[in-house]
Amino acid sequence: MPEFANVFANIFENANDIYILSSYGAGVVVLIGLFVTSWRTKKKDESDLRTLEKRLRDLSDKQV
Amino acid sequence: MHKFANPARFMRLSNIILPWTAAITVVLFGLGLYYSLVLAPEDYQMGNTYRIMFIHVPAAYMAQFGYAAIAVSSAVGFIWKHPLADQAARATAPMGAAFTALALLTGSLWGKPMWGTYWIWDARLTSMLILLFIYLGYIAVWQTIEDQARAAKIAAIVAMVGLINVIIIKFSVDWWNTLHQPATLMRMDGPTIGGDMLAALLLMIAAFNMFFITILLWRIQSLILRRRIRSLRMQIGGGQG
Numbered sequence: 001m002p003e004f005a006n007v008f009a010n011i012f013e014n015a016n017d018i019y020i021l022s023s024y025g026a027g028v029v030v031l032i033g034l035f036v037t038s039w040r041t042k043k044k045d046e047s048d049l050r051t052l053e054k055r056l057r058d059l060s061d062k063q064v
Numbered sequence: 065m066h067k068f069a070n071p072a073r074f075m076r077l078s079n080i081i082l083p084w085t086a087a088i089t090v091v092l093f094g095l096g097l098y099y100s101l102v103l104a105p106e107d108y109q110m111g112n113t114y115r116i117m118f119i120h121v122p123a124a125y126m127a128q129f130g131y132a133a134i135a136v137s138s139a140v141g142f143i144w145k146h147p148l149a150d151q152a153a154r155a156t157a158p159m160g161a162a163f164t165a166l167a168l169l170t171g172s173l174w175g176k177p178m179w180g181t182y183w184i185w186d187a188r189l190t191s192m193l194i195l196l197f198i199y200l201g202y203i204a205v206w207q208t209i210e211d212q213a214r215a216a217k218i219a220a221i222v223a224m225v226g227l228i229n230v231i232i233i234k235f236s237v238d239w240w241n242t243l244h245q246p247a248t249l250m251r252m253d254g255p256t257i258g259g260d261m262l263a264a265l266l267l268m269i270a271a272f273n274m275f276f277i278t279i280l281l282w283r284i285q286s287l288i289l290r291r292r293i294r295s296l297r298m299q300i301g302g303g304q305g
Contacts, residue, residue, distance in 0.1 A: 016113040016177045023170045027119040030166045031275060034159060038282045045289035052296040059300065 071288045074148060078281045085278040092271035099264035107261075116174045118264055121248070122272035124167035127195060128230050130160030130276070134202065135227040138220035148284065150216040151291075153223060154206050155283035159276060161199035168192055179243055187236035188244035191229060198226040 100118035107114040134153045141149035171189065172182040183189065202222050209215035232239075237246045248257055248265075257265065 016111065019113060019173045019177050020115055023116040023119045023173045026166055026169050026173075027123070030123075030162050034162055034275075034279050038279050038286070042282050042286045042289070045286050045293065048293050049289050049296070052293060052300065056296060056300055 071148065071291075075285060075288060078285055082278065082281055085274055085281065089271060089274040089278050092267060092274055096264065096267035096271045099260060099267050103260045104264040105260060110178065113174070113177050116170055118268045120167060120170035120174055121265060122269045123163045123170060124192070125269055126272050126276055127160055127164035127167050127192070128233060129273075130156050130163060131195060131199070131223075131226065131230050134160065135223045135230075138223035141216060142220040142224075148288075150220070151284055151287045152280070153219065154216075155280055155287055157199055157203050157206070159279060159283070161196060161203065163272075163276075164192060164196040164199055168196065175243075184243055186242045186244055187240040188233065188242050191233045191236050194229050195226075195233060198222070198229060202226070 096118070100115055104115070104118075106112055134156050137149045137153035137156070140146045141153065168189075171192070175184070176182050202219055205219045205222055206215050209218060236242060237244055
């Protein structure tokens with residue numbers, strides 16, 4: 001583990017660190033952004049579908 | 065093939081596959097980052113800055129792969145009226161656009177220390193920027209046309225015509241004099257990098273691919289659910305009216 005920390009620290013110690021860091025940061029933002037938006041959309045659609053199915057069942061029960 | 069395009073069957077199958085693709089994605093990203101940031105040695109000319117490549121190359125690869133997938137799905141939807149093909153193409157577009165933007169951004173961050181500029185109207189960079197605009201145009205077609213069948217037809221035509229640009233991107237570094245380096249991996253004479261650098265790059269490409277598949281399955285599931293929601297709303301509206 002200390003070896004990992006050293007290697008990682010060495011990567012970000014010169015003048016071009018900011019470019020490396022920004023690239024990996026942008027990658028993380030895009031991946032997490034896609035993950036979160038897709039997950040939340042799917043959960044919302046599932047919830048909307050359940051609500052509508054319940055309403056449809058209630059309507060059918062009333063008609064019966 | 066139509067048998068597997070049944071939405072109910074797709075939902076069942078994708079629910080089985082999803083936990084596996086998600087787990088494989090996490091493992092591949094863990095390994096890929098370890099190789100990219102720790103095991104891959106410093107480059108003798110570019111130092112550590114070359115490590116940007118481990119984000120840039122997979123993003124650029126996914127941007128083009130995503131567009132090719134949209135074009136193929138659109139063609140299948142257009143010609144054979146495959147029920148899930150248009151939905152798969154539509155679900156892919158925002159991801160492709162995000163990866164194109166990431167490739168352009170990381171390319172700029174590579175360009176500044178390597179070429180001394182964030183941007184140049186070079187054939188590869190310009191054709192990638194055009195790809196981003198095509199993605200945005202494709203998404204706009206789906207968003208602005210209410211009739212879904214008509215939107216699918218127009219979007220399919222946009223997708224198939226735009227495929228020409230992906231071919232231009234691929235060969236831009238061979239056809240024109242560009243600052244961008246030639247292909248590193250997909251060459252007739254084999255990759256120009258080796259060892260841990262190659263392993264890191266392949267692991268990151270595999271991780272991006274698995275991530276793409278996982279998110280795509282979710283997004284297609286979402287679009288199928290929305291179709292069901294629309295039909296239920298019509299039923300409820302009809303029943304009440």
